[in-house]
Amino acid sequence: MNKALFPDVVVNGETISSAAIAAEAQNHTAPRGKPGMAWRKAAQALTIRALLLQEAKRRGLAPDPVELAPGRFETEDEALIRALLDEALSIAPITEEAILAEWAKDPERFRSAPLWDVSHILCACDPRNEKERAVAETRAKAILGRLDGDAKGFAEAASESDCGSKTSGGYLGQLGPGDTVPEFEATLRTLPDAGMTQTPVLSRHGWHIIRLNATALGQVLPYDIVRPKIVQALEKAAWARASREFIENLAQGAQIRGASLEPI
Structure with missing residues (x-):
């Protein structure tokens, strides 16, 4: 050294x-x-x-x-x-005046959790198994390459998913923070409404193709709730x-x- x-x-x-x-x-x-x-x-x-x-x-x-x-x-x-x-x-001690001033800067910051309306296609694998992971990734990329990006095309492609949601076109319903694995949630936070991942996303379950159908922003919370x-x-x-x-x-x-x- x-x-x-x-x-x-x-x-x-x-x-x-x-x-x-x-x-x-x-x-x-x-x-x-x-x-x-x-x-x-x-x-x-x-x-x-x-x-x-x-x-x-x-x-x-x-x-x-x-x-x-x-x-x-x-x-x-x-x-x-x-x-x-x-x-x-x-x-x-923190004064009431200081608390109110901090809240008044931007009350919109204090919201209840958002809800994401989500669909996905899963190509399952054990990500720790290099060969299995590579095969599943190739399969996910092939499915992704055939998608048009619209909801109907996504639902049809979801018939090839390894998730039980394939019977409903890949639809997972409304998810909130903590409802899915971290990698999946992190991706949701980056997608626009009607947006879809451009590359498959790896999680402990395998490779996901994710479509964010819509986002419901949380409600602005009243001062008494956010004060603590x-x-x-x-x-x-x-x-x-x-x-x-x-x-x-x-x-x-x-x-x-x-x-x-x-x-x-």
């Missing part, structure tokens, strides 16, 4: 090794061909972690890990950082700002070499 390109980081005399940064870099995204960006993000994350742990220890805080999920507990470092932020940060969500979002944003300011203050009084806390 080139030490000049990927140096150790030192925070107030504490060394964070290049190996630790390389391991952390796997958790950060970067544009293709720019691995250095993931490295810088990882170095920054570990620098912030070191600053917080050092401050927690300076204050004499003791870790008290809590259960995050059945059988899964915080690490001692995670517990220390949580204890530090609980002690060091405070935010002002707005409060939660404003509190989260306030905590994020307070955390950034706290970390910036720690960094100003620290000696850091090999990493920057400037936005990446």
Whole structure:
């Protein structure tokens, strides 16, 4: 490893090794061909972690890990950082004026879930089986190549589907968020009404040709219904700002070499 390109980081005399940064870099995204960006993000994350742990220890805080999920507990470092932020940060109560102002920016943002009127053709396969996947993809592409794009042609082609919906022209009815597999739903969100996928979409069930017949947008929700969500979002944003300011203050009084806390 080139030490000049990927140096150790030192925070107030504490060394964070290049190996630790390389391991952390796997958790950060970067544009293709720019691995250095993931490295810088990882170095920054570990620098912030070191600053917080050092401050927690300076204050004499003791870790008290809590259960995050059945059988899964915080690490001692995670517990220390949580204890530090609980002690060091405070935010002002969110006012009714601020909540109303956030809602008034665009009430249209707050809607009930949409409904998609959907048809599909399935060429089933086990996507983990390379040969089976390739055969099913070839079949799906052949069906797609014969489609005219209209609803009648789609319904006729659906007789070749491996889904029980083939008896109703591939019609799945109205689906909402979470009603289908993630790959299928992600595609629905990109299609216009009466639009159809230009290439087959792979899911755990096989290859899909998807037609979005129509979309029913959710209804705009009244203020009283969305108010708790707005409060939660404003509190989260306030905590994020307070955390950034706290970390910036720690960094100003620290000696850091090999990493920057400037936005990446």
